[in-house]
Amino acid sequence: MKRLLGPATAALLALAGGLTLTAPAAAAECPSGHFCAWEHADFGGQRANWSGDDGWWEGWIADNDSSWANHGISGPGVKDYVRVYESAWQGGSMTICLAPGQEAGDNGAANDRGDSHIWATGC
Ligand SMILES: [Ca+2]
Ligand SMILES: [Ca+2]
Known part of the structure; x- marks a missing residue:
């Protein structure tokens, strides 16, 4: 039964009903650990997801990132924060940093600027 109530179902309902996607917490469909x-x-359009670091995002998402979710798994000493940078290989400024479980449906300062990210122990 649990599968029937998953995020895909919610998305279908939202599409079918024309409901707004004003999202409650943990609304983003993002694999655990990613x-x-x-x-x-x-959380619209095409999604990129990573379980590890990426110093050079693919062209379609680089400078095109407009919402974000950190579904990393927490634990003692685990790098469970995500830092996004405006240039490749963690160059330039950090545009956004997400705590474990944090989701951002929009962020004016970070919009369409990311080129790389790393997992870290804090922001
Ligand atoms: Ca965008
Ligand atoms: Ca950039």
Whole structure:
């Protein structure tokens, strides 16, 4: 029964009903253990997801990231925060940093700027 009530179902309901996607907490569909970034705000459009670091995002998501979710798994000494940077290989400024479990449906300062990210022990 649990599977029937998953995020895919919610997304279908939202599409079918024309409901707003004003999201409650933990609304983003992002695999456990992954950092996800979407090309549009509110977790819309194509999604990129990574379980590890990436110093050079693919072209379609680089400078096109508009919402983010950190579904990393926490634990003692685990790098469970995600830092996103404006240039490749953690160059330039940090555009956004997500705590474990944190989701951001939009962020004006970080919008369409990310080029790389690393997992870290803090922001
Ligand atoms: Ca975008
Ligand atoms: Ca950039």
